[in-house]
Amino acid sequence: xxxxxxxxxxxxxxxxxxxxxxxxxxxxxxxxxxxxxxxxxxxxxxxxxxxxxxxxxxxxxxxxxxxxxxxxxxxxxxxxxxxxxxxxxxxxxxxxxxxxxx
Numbered sequence: 001x002x003x004x005x006x007x008x009x010x011x012x013x014x015x016x017x018x019x020x021x022x023x024x025x026x027x028x029x030x031x032x033x034x035x036x037x038x039x040x041x042x043x044x045x046x047x048x049x050x051x052x053x054x055x056x057x058x059x060x061x062x063x064x065x066x067x068x069x070x071x072x073x074x075x076x077x078x079x080x081x082x083x084x085x086x087x088x089x090x091x092x093x094x095x096x097x098x099x100x101x102x
Contacts, residue, residue, distance in 0.1 A: 039100060048097030055084050056094070065098035073099055 041049075056062055068076065073095060081091035 044093055045097050045100055048093035048095070051086070051090050052094045052097055055086065055090075056080065059084070066101060068098075070099045070102050 052062065077091055077095045077098075080086075081088075081094075086094070
């Protein structure tokens with residue numbers, strides 16, 4: 001009888017322990033999302049986004065900016081800026097926009 005009672009308490013203890021760790025993970029994910037949203041969109045970043053959407057999106061589907069690292073974006077931007085005839089300033093604004101969260 002005592003063994004059944006102890007077994008029951010052990011199972012209940014495991015369930016409680018598992019549910020509290022899931023809550024901690026969920027709270028951690030929520031906090032991370034809040035940090036990403038808090039990045040301020042400066043006028044230069046907004047201009048870079050507009051150029052990215054209008055110029056780059058004119059010819060092909062736009063990749064998610066986080067798809068590439070800063071190091072990988074640099075040659076992509078140099079190559080695509082020539083093809084789309086972006087000025088150096090416009091290229092830099094687009095680069096700053098796509099790499100702002102990296």
